[in-house]
Amino acid sequence: MAASVPVFIDVDESSIAVRPAPGAAPGVVWLGGYKSDMLGTKAEMLAAWAAREGRAYLRHDYSGHGESGGKFTDGTISRWLAESLAVFRRFSKGKQILVGSSMGAWIALRMVQELRRAGDDRVAGLVLLAPAPDFTIELIEPVLTKSQKRDLSKKGFFAEPSDYSDEPYIYTRALIEDGRANRVMTGPIDTHCPVHILQGLADPDVPSSHALKLASMLPADDVTLSLIPDGDHRLSRPEDLDMLKRAVADMVRRAA
Template sequence: MTSFLHTPGGRSLAYSRIDGSTPGIVFLGGFKSDMSGTKAVFLEDWAKTAGRAFLRFDYSGHGQSSGAFTDGCIGDWAEDAAAAITALTSGPQILVGSSMGGWIALLLARAMPERVHALIGVAAAPDFTEDSMWPQLTPAQQQQVTQTGQTELPNDYDDQPYILTRRLFEDGKSQLVLRAPLALPFPVRLMQGTRDEAVDISVPLRLLEHADCPDMHLRLVKDMDHRFSTPDCLNLITAAINEVSPPTA
């Protein structure tokens, strides 16, 4: 059943939560995705069977949460995630970040490391607004963003195009995690498909090299795309959760 959290920032976030053993699991979705996606629902069902606490939610401007997508930015969505974790979970959590959610997870790890037991990145896309999205725009599209405040890009996962705003790019510059020291003092597991059309293999390799982490692994899956939602891939995610969980969980 969907419930709603009213955040200190004045937003209403849709969420689904189940109680269970700790550390709990928090799923952080991708850019313009919502908590009804394949990975989020699969992980909730798995958590129920495993008796694990689990939380999935919609960022503001996504799914059933309040606000318009075009009004949001990385900083807003990281703020939403922090509010949800603070209000709806207790103790350290295993963060499972998909695509943009991987960036959000790294921001949370930097802002509230005491609440992170482990981090799992699924096609994680840190710094994507600066490193991949902006460079992929044509000069005309970049000019549109600068002069009119937004431009459009085709969306391979939806009939509606992506509306990319000047605020998204400007805020993204202030949320970068691969330009300064990044301490991740807990287990980190990264998973990436070799045919991911949205996140290049160089991204997790760069994160692997950049982060200060004593227990960090990267798993590449041959021929898998950005969705990473086949039964085998979903089982890899739950195997990683089990791997970073305490023996008593």
């Protein structure tokens, strides 16, 4: 279950909140979405599952999110990736399953690239929910309005109403420009491990076509794509949580 208080580590002058739970490997690493935190429904469900199973479970808040320090508007994919790698390297041991939700799926895919480049092949599986890799390039930039482009140019950001918060979503010029440097959907993606994608067909934020495009770039014999007819972006209903739990449990069994 969730630790009573998080521990904090400094990464690039930001205080990053981490909740590591000890247990056996393969462990599970949670990577949340844009403007989400590590105490959300899915993250908490997996914490309870991992505790029951005796599995190690690791989660953290990106800078500007949840219990971590820093400004949300200073965040970029590169920054949040560096924080995630620092947490992974410091707190995880043995094989790990990365579970990435929305933007967290982008972070997970980039983590695999960076870890393998450094000779670390401990990622034994990926479970990606409503995956949004390259979302700044693929989903935001193509539909920017003249007003949004003007705000990006003059203010350095634009704001959009959110269905998930009373506060608007902020998208900065730095985030969008940095996103181009972190693209993963430019050709075949060799994760060197099995991947299970869960995608709702009623997702208003990340279209199912995006998940299908991602799946088409992964090795066919190592990817499972589960489409949920009435699933939304959150995938937090009891039936969605059960599917997530089963996907993670299966990935752990395969890696054990």
